[in-house]
Amino acid sequence: MEQGIASQHMTTIWMYIMLASTFYDFSATSIGGQNISMSDYAGKVVVVVNTASKCGFTPQYAGLEELYKKYKDRGLVILGFPCDQFGHQEPAENSDIQSFCKLNYGVSFPMFGKTSVNGSETHPLYAYLKKEAPGFLGTSAIKWNFTKFLVDRKGHVVKRFASKDEPSEMVKDIESLL
DSSP: OHHHHHHHHHHHHHHHHHHHOSSSGGGEBTTSSEEEOOOOOTTTTEEEEEESSSSSSTTTTHHHHHHHHHHHGGGGEEEEEEEOOTTTTTOSSSHHHHHHHHHHHOOOBHHHOOOOOSTTTHHHHHHHHHHHSSOOOOOSOOOTTTTTTEEESSSSHHHHTTTSSSSSGHHHHHHHOO
8 A cells, every 4th residue: 555655656756847847846845844936046056955964974064054155145045955864864853953053053044844855755856856967877866965956047957966075066066157
């Protein structure tokens, strides 16, 4: 029974993705529980990143915040999507995640509720991002926390960055889009 529901969910996601033409066709729930349309970010350069607070890459929050502060007035926005699919490294509830990010890294960029980026419960936004910017050797799966997607001002996915890629390594690509 559960397998049938999961299969139906994936079919619905793929139908939706096939109809989507840009990043702006999606929405997600903010960390505070509000439904946010990605069209709210139309005209901005966007970095979408799956995050976790108990990961070896967690210090990247600082670099992401630094990028956000440096370029937000020029049209950059960073969107953080906590994910608990990799080694149970994001076990906290949304309110605790938000507090952790603010207290430890001064995160001021928008954060969203915990999100599945792989498997049968993949959020449609992430299914779209993975389709538009496959990983190494064309793989679609997100390999780990802090995989980053760069979206241009028209809502097209431009590039995918691996977990190991530091936020500072995205500067050249971000500046070319601003």
